[in-house]
Each structure stands twice: as structure tokens, then as C-alpha cells.
Amino acid sequence: MEFIPYGRQTIEAEDEQAVLEVLRSPFLTQGPKVAEFEQALCSYTGARYCLAVASGTAALHLAVAALDLPEGSEGITTPNTFTASANSMVYCGITPVFADIDADSYNISPAAISKKINSRTRLITAVHFAGQAADMPAIARIANQNKLKVIEDAAHAIGSCYEDGSRVGNCRYSDLTIFSFHPVKTMTTGEGGAIMTNDEALYRKMLLLRSHGITKEPALLSQNPGPWYYEMQALGWHYRLTDIQATLGISQLARIEKFKAKRRAIVAKYNEAFNNHPYITIPKEKTGTSACFHLYVIQIDFEQLGKSRSEVIAQLATYGIGSQVHYIPVHTQPWYQASYGYREGDYPVAERYYHHCLSIPLYSAMSEEDVQRVIFAIQEIIK
Incomplete structure (x- = not known):
């Protein structure tokens, strides 16, 4: 019986061929395919500028760094996220402040954001x-009223x-938008990420910071004694993407709508199977939106069920089915509690969600048999 993980990449023959062609080309590290990938992302999202980088975390770090906010400033984000959302602020001397989530979407609540804003x-x-x-739209209004930057x-x-x-990524409502292309995401470059923006100044700054703060562009140099010359004009990082990764990204991006349709079809089957179940709450999609679901998260009333989450996860594994928890609230992590004094109980909606959430398999390579296996196992375990 093949194990069904909670998420995985979908690699097809055209992806393999594209990568093979790059392996036989003169460029393996950053080269023409990176620029081609960036242009493809701009064309897809509608943003003016794109910077492809080494990971989603690198994208977050560069985005915050490019804003050049005063050290000691505060930034607001959600506790229901991977730690990188908050860590990227800490890297830049910004204090992370959390705002609780909306109980239906599990996203950050605009009303909660408003309550956390100060000088x-x-x-x-x-x-x-x-x-x-x-x-x-609501978050952008709050930001405009308070002269705040938005990522x-x-x-x-x-x-x-x-x-x-x-499409998400057009930066209509924000200064910058970041993507991650980790293998469990909708499309992948292996590791990798991207930053979208409509602000040329931010783009130019991130372009410099992506590669050690070094430039060889003649118009930017303070002197130019020869073609060998370069200048380090800022303290940057090595956050470049390779042509190998970029060409995989180009190939994957060409099928993004196919991936989305398959994921939404699986979500529809799960919704039908688990809706109105006495122990399960299914995710709610806001009317008028069209989500490309990365995760399918159910909430389970473990207390009423009479089983712990660990027991349910272990029982799913006996059926050959993986699951995961997204996310342990960031403010409950030991480092954040020790560094900023956060405590359990600070964000009750996020914590209540966490105690009931479970991510079940969702990826575009799932077969109909895979989906039915997941549904059957969950219905058997959660009776």
C-alpha cells in the first residue's frame, strides 16, 4: 500500500526535460532562465517587477529589509503561520506583534490588526x-489610514x-508580495521563492541585496576602472535562485491553472464527504474568492470524539495516510516567549483553532483512489 503524504510535488516529463536542457547549457547558477521565470511570474500575476530568490524565507527577509524601517519599529502579523513570517521582522530589528485570526478563514483579522496599532x-x-x-481591501485601508507598509x-x-x-501577487493591496516554491506548495522549484512589487525603487534595492549588496552595473558604480570592477554598496546576502530551479519553475507555472483545478476538485470531494459531520468542521471559502488551496485543514472536536489528535494521526498512518498540523501558534514557541514575553492565552482564536486543526492530504498528483482512501480512513476513524 503506497503511503499518501499530506503534500508533495507534482513532477511530469516536461519538467524533467526542461531541467535536463539546462543541465546541458552553459548556465547552472543564476542566468537567463531566472530572468525568464521572473518575467513569467510578472505576466501571470500582473505585477510590474519580480525577484526570484532562494526560498520563501529569503523572500520575506529581503522584503522587510528593503523597506528599511527604523530599528525598534513594530510589525503586525498572524500567530497562525510558519515562524518565518515573524522571523523576517526580527532579522531586521523589527518587533513582531501578533493579531488574532478570523474564526472562519483562519487568516489574520483586520479588526484585530486595528487594535494592535500604536506609534x-x-x-x-x-x-x-x-x-x-x-x-x-480592509487591510490596505487600515494601512493607508495609518501610513503603514504592507507585505x-x-x-x-x-x-x-x-x-x-x-490574482494574488499583483500588489494591488500591498507594497510587496512573496511566494514560496517549496515542494509541498502548489508549484515548486525545489527550494525557492519570489518577491513581487510595483515599486521600482524597492525592486532595485532588493536586486542589490539579493547578491551580497554587490553591483557591476556601470551606471551605479562610483568609479569604473575596468570590466573586472564591482562594488559592494550595501550589506546583502546570497539569496540567488539557480537556472536549474528557475527552469523547473517556468515549466510548473505553465500548468498552475491545471494544478489549481485539480486541488479545488479534491477540496470539493472532501467538503461533500465531511460537511455536516458531528465531529468535523470543514474550511470555509469566502464567497466571491477563488482559492488555490495549498492545504485542506479540518477541525476535529477531539474531546467529543474521545480520541486525541496524536491517536488520530497514528490511526491514519495505519491506513497509509499522512497528516500534519498547520500551525503551532508562533507566540507559543519557546524563543518568542523568552524573547518577547508572549504566553498561551494571548490569542485565543488562534489557539482554539490550533487545538482542533489537522491537515489531510492535498496535492495535484492525487488519484481518485487516493482521495477515496483518505475519505474512507477518516470516516472510519472519526465515527
């Missing part, structure tokens, strides 16, 4: 959890759309 607040990082876009952490959400029908 030190400079940034909002909104995370599009599981592929569902946060309420960006969209769309690591889960390439292919998703806002209520207005436009």
Missing part, C-alpha cells in the same frame, strides 16, 4: 493561510484570487 507600528505582514486570501506572505497562495477577481 511604533510600521508594517503589516498578512499571511494568506492555506491558499485563501486574507481580507486585503503579503502568499507562500500558500500562488494561483489564488481576491474578491475582485484579480
Whole structure:
């Protein structure tokens, strides 16, 4: 019996062929395929500029660094996310402040954001959890009223759309949007990420920071004694993507709508199977949006069921089915509690969600048999 993980990449023959061609080319590290991938992402999302980078975390770090916010400023984000959303602020001397989540979407609540703003607040990082876009029109209004910068952490959400029908990543509601292309995401470059923006100055700054803060561009040099010359003009990092990864990204991006349709079809089957179940709450998709679901998260009333989450996970494994928890609230992590004094109980909606959540398999390579196996196992375990 083949094991069904909670998520995995979908690699097809055209991906393999594309990567093989690059392996036989003169460029393996950053080269023409990176620029081609960046242009493809701009064309797909509608943003003016794109910077392909080594990971989603690198994208978040560069995005915050490029904003050049005063050290000691505060940034607001959600506790229901991977730690990188908050860590990227800490890397840049920004204090992360959390705002609780909406009970239906599991995304950051605009009302909760408003309550956390003070004179030190400079940034909002909104995370599009599981592929569902946060309420960006409301968040953009709050940011405009308070003169705050906005980053969209769309690591889960390439292919998703806002209520207005436009695609996540167009930066209509934000200064910058980041994507992740980790293998469990909708499309992959192995490891990798990207930053979208419509601000040329931010783009130019990130371009410098992506590669050690070094430039060879003649127009930017303070002197130019010869073609060998370069200057380090800022303290940057090595966050470049390779042509190998970029060409895989180009191939995958060409099938993003196919991936989205398959994921939404699986979500529809899960919704039908688990809706109105006495122990299960299914995710709610906001009317008018079109999510490219990265995760399918059910909430289970473990107390009423009479089984712990660990028991359910172990029983699913006996059926050959993987599951995962997304996420342990960031403010409950030991480092954040020791560094900033956060405690359990600070964000009750996020904590209540965490105690009941379980991510079950969702990826575009799942067969109909795989989906039915998952449904059968869960129905057998959670009777």
C-alpha cells in the first residue's frame, strides 16, 4: 500500500526535460532562465517587477529589509503561520506583534490588526493561510489610514484570487508580495521563492541585496576602472535562485491553472464527504474568492470524539495516510516567549483553532483512489 503524504510535488516529463536542457547549457547558477521565470511570474500575476530568490524565507527577509524601517519599529502579523513570517521582522530589528485570526478563514483579522496599532507600528505582514486570501481591501485601508507598509506572505497562495477577481501577487493591496516554491506548495522549484512589487525603487534595492549588496552595473558604480570592477554598496546576502530551479519553475507555472483545478476538485470531494459531520468542521471559502488551496485543514472536536489528535494521526498512518498540523501558534514557541514575553492565552482564536486543526492530504498528483482512501480512513476513524 503506497503511503499518501499530506503534500508533495507534482513532477511530469516536461519538467524533467526542461531541467535536463539546462543541465546541458552553459548556465547552472543564476542566468537567463531566472530572468525568464521572473518575467513569467510578472505576466501571470500582473505585477510590474519580480525577484526570484532562494526560498520563501529569503523572500520575506529581503522584503522587510528593503523597506528599511527604523530599528525598534513594530510589525503586525498572524500567530497562525510558519515562524518565518515573524522571523523576517526580527532579522531586521523589527518587533513582531501578533493579531488574532478570523474564526472562519483562519487568516489574520483586520479588526484585530486595528487594535494592535500604536506609534511604533510600521508594517503589516498578512499571511494568506492555506491558499485563501486574507481580507486585503480592509487591510490596505487600515494601512493607508495609518501610513503603514504592507507585505503579503502568499507562500500558500500562488494561483489564488481576491474578491475582485484579480490574482494574488499583483500588489494591488500591498507594497510587496512573496511566494514560496517549496515542494509541498502548489508549484515548486525545489527550494525557492519570489518577491513581487510595483515599486521600482524597492525592486532595485532588493536586486542589490539579493547578491551580497554587490553591483557591476556601470551606471551605479562610483568609479569604473575596468570590466573586472564591482562594488559592494550595501550589506546583502546570497539569496540567488539557480537556472536549474528557475527552469523547473517556468515549466510548473505553465500548468498552475491545471494544478489549481485539480486541488479545488479534491477540496470539493472532501467538503461533500465531511460537511455536516458531528465531529468535523470543514474550511470555509469566502464567497466571491477563488482559492488555490495549498492545504485542506479540518477541525476535529477531539474531546467529543474521545480520541486525541496524536491517536488520530497514528490511526491514519495505519491506513497509509499522512497528516500534519498547520500551525503551532508562533507566540507559543519557546524563543518568542523568552524573547518577547508572549504566553498561551494571548490569542485565543488562534489557539482554539490550533487545538482542533489537522491537515489531510492535498496535492495535484492525487488519484481518485487516493482521495477515496483518505475519505474512507477518516470516516472510519472519526465515527
